[in-house]
Amino acid sequence: MPHPSDGLLRRLVDEPDGVADSDREHVTSCAHCRSRLVEAEADALLVESALRFDVAPDVDAAWNRLVTAAPVAVPVRNRRRFAVRSPFVAVVGVVALLGGASAAAAGDWFQIFHTEKVAPVTVEQADLVALPDLSSYGAMTVAERPNVRSVEGANEARRITGLPTPLVKELPRGVTGQPRFVVGNRMKAIFAFDREKAEQTLGQPMPEPPAGLSTSQFSLTAGPGLAAVWSEARGVPALIVGRVKAPTAYSTGVPFETGLDYLLTLPGLPATVADQLRSFKNATTLPLLVRSATQVSFTTDVNGTPATVLASRDGAVSTVVWVEKGHVNAVGGTLSTDEVLDVARNLRWKQ
Amino acid sequence: MPASVRSDLEHIFRSAYPRVVGVAARVLGSRDEAEDVAQEAFLAFGRSSVPAGEAVGWLCVAAAHTALNHLRSGRRRASREEAATDGGHSTAPDVADAVVTLDERRRVRAALSRLPRRQAIALVLRHSGLSYAEVAAALELSPGSVGTTVRRAESALRKELGHASPE
Numbered sequence: 001m002p003h004p005s006d007g008l009l010r011r012l013v014d015e016p017d018g019v020a021d022s023d024r025e026h027v028t029s030c031a032h033c034r035s036r037l038v039e040a041e042a043d044a045l046l047v048e049s050a051l052r053f054d055v056a057p058d059v060d061a062a063w064n065r066l067v068t069a070a071p072v073a074v075p076v077r078n079r080r081r082f083a084v085r086s087p088f089v090a091v092v093g094v095v096a097l098l099g100g101a102s103a104a105a106a107g108d109w110f111q112i113f114h115t116e117k118v119a120p121v122t123v124e125q126a127d128l129v130a131l132p133d134l135s136s137y138g139a140m141t142v143a144e145r146p147n148v149r150s151v152e153g154a155n156e157a158r159r160i161t162g163l164p165t166p167l168v169k170e171l172p173r174g175v176t177g178q179p180r181f182v183v184g185n186r187m188k189a190i191f192a193f194d195r196e197k198a199e200q201t202l203g204q205p206m207p208e209p210p211a212g213l214s215t216s217q218f219s220l221t222a223g224p225g226l227a228a229v230w231s232e233a234r235g236v237p238a239l240i241v242g243r244v245k246a247p248t249a250y251s252t253g254v255p256f257e258t259g260l261d262y263l264l265t266l267p268g269l270p271a272t273v274a275d276q277l278r279s280f281k282n283a284t285t286l287p288l289l290v291r292s293a294t295q296v297s298f299t300t301d302v303n304g305t306p307a308t309v310l311a312s313r314d315g316a317v318s319t320v321v322w323v324e325k326g327h328v329n330a331v332g333g334t335l336s337t338d339e340v341l342d343v344a345r346n347l348r349w350k351q
Numbered sequence: 352m353p354a355s356v357r358s359d360l361e362h363i364f365r366s367a368y369p370r371v372v373g374v375a376a377r378v379l380g381s382r383d384e385a386e387d388v389a390q391e392a393f394l395a396f397g398r399s400s401v402p403a404g405e406a407v408g409w410l411c412v413a414a415a416h417t418a419l420n421h422l423r424s425g426r427r428r429a430s431r432e433e434a435a436t437d438g439g440h441s442t443a444p445d446v447a448d449a450v451v452t453l454d455e456r457r458r459v460r461a462a463l464s465r466l467p468r469r470q471a472i473a474l475v476l477r478h479s480g481l482s483y484a485e486v487a488a489a490l491e492l493s494p495g496s497v498g499t500t501v502r503r504a505e506s507a508l509r510k511e512l513g514h515a516s517p518e
Contacts, residue, residue, distance in 0.1 A: 007499030015483050018494065043505040046512070050459040051478050053376040057386060059368050063361065066390055066397075141491070147420070148395075 001026050003033055009040050138194035146184035146223055154228070154350065157181040161224040163327075164349035166241040171230070172339040175239045179228035186223040186245070198266075207265045210258055222246070230333075239333035241343065246328050302329075302344045311337050320344045360397045363406045368393070370407065371414045374479045378418035380460055388417045408489030411481060415472040422464035455512055462511035466504055473497055474504035 004023045012019045027033040154165040160183045198206050225244030297310050307322035318340045319332030331344040375385035392413040401409045476486045487494045
């Protein structure tokens with residue numbers, strides 16, 4: 001019998017039940033392996049001791065910190081705060097959704113989806129919650145994470161992202177001070193459709209996928225991106241001006257429309273969303289979800305470039321999004337639609 | 352509740368927070384910094400659609416990644432590193448504690464930041480109490496290769512400390 005691998009010996013140190021009886025018996029009777037086991041035990045003990053750091057955090061205090069320190073990102077009852085972020089989240093969600101459909105490709109990688117403009121899709125809040133998680137349809141691997149974080153100043157933000165930073169000539173009334181800068185690296189996710197997993201997860205048969213789907217992969221990239229954030233005294237963002245390198249999808253074969261068509265036949269996609277997505281035959285349009293219960297949208301332009309404006313129905317929060325030269329730009333805040341458009345139309349970007 | 356914040360966040364937070372802090376603390380050697388990292392991980396998780404069944408693994412990997420980024424950025428102040436016993440919650444010292452000095456802890460953490468990222472994370476996750484199966488699922492490895500990965504990392508760290516391997 002060959003000597004067990006180092007990995008197996010390591011498991012024998014602290015999870016012996018995971019090792020086959022025959023391997024355990026071999027180690028017991030083999031002097032060479034016993035010596036290797038002693039070495040593995042010693043290394044494990046040394047590292048355990050070096051890394052050990054026992055903490056017993058106060059979970060209640062930590063939860064309160066999460067809720068109060070970042071009201072835009074945790075479940076709070078204040079819609080005004082949260083809505084600032086919503087359009088960005090929705091953009092990412094829809095791109096990911098469309099990306100999954102494009103796994104229908106086969107052959108060499110080629111670009112099938114490139115964002116040139118945005119257009120609103122109206123959904124009910126319940127539908128948004130019900131958007132299928134792509135991991136139910138196959139294997140989603142995040143190859144590069146965005147690691148969104150604050151950085152020290154505009155220079156650092158430009159250096160990290162290679163993107164220009166926004167210069168706001170005149171801040172809207174009520175917005176004061178210097179912004180903090182937030183950056184995110186390029187995000188890259190790879191998705192492979194798995195019919196068996198999808199059927200198992202959803203508990204129902206899937207429609208017959210296009211030829212080659214089961215062996216193809218789909219790659220989605222977005223970013224890097226940066227944002228300048230002006231906050232109110234309590235830390236709630238009052239104005240956010242951001243730019244992200246537009247999402248792009250690559251696949252290994254069939255046109256985007258083929259993937260989209262297949263997506264639309266899958267169980268789990270809300271019918272209202274499916275109906276609206278059918279209108280997106282132009283693969284350069286990035287759908288922007290609008291929650292019909294709380295938001296309204298209209299189209300306009302930012303210095304000649306088509307733009308979509310989202311606003312909360314109570315008028316407290318507005319965002320304008322437009323795509324220009326391969327970048328998604330957004331201006332949002334606890335502002336009126338006129339105010340965000342005024343900021344957008346007078347923006348300058350410092351290289 | 353807003354649609355893009357998951358409804359199970361509080362439940363998962365309360366059950367997984369200590370473990371996620373523990374992962375970051377092993378990397379950073381600082382309770383305060385570990386809690387900062389854990390908060391960051393949960394914020395990202397709250398906005399994600401990671402299945403609840405994969406939450407702990409995902410959070411632990413995110414915390415380890417972020418903590419290693421902190422180490423690697425070199426922006427930490429050495430004074431923030433605490434002796435394990437300074438955390439105020441240590442159990443009784445054992446024999447190994449006696450031979451691993453604070454300086455050695457720092458060297459181990461510096462070496463940790465230089466390891467291949469997957470090795471470092473597998474090591475930290477395993478020493479944070481995740482089972483081989485949990486580490487394998489979180490890092491998309493086979494359980495067999497978890498042992499190999501952890502073993503290589505431990506061997507590299509032992510060499511870094513200059514400890515001779517036992518005969």
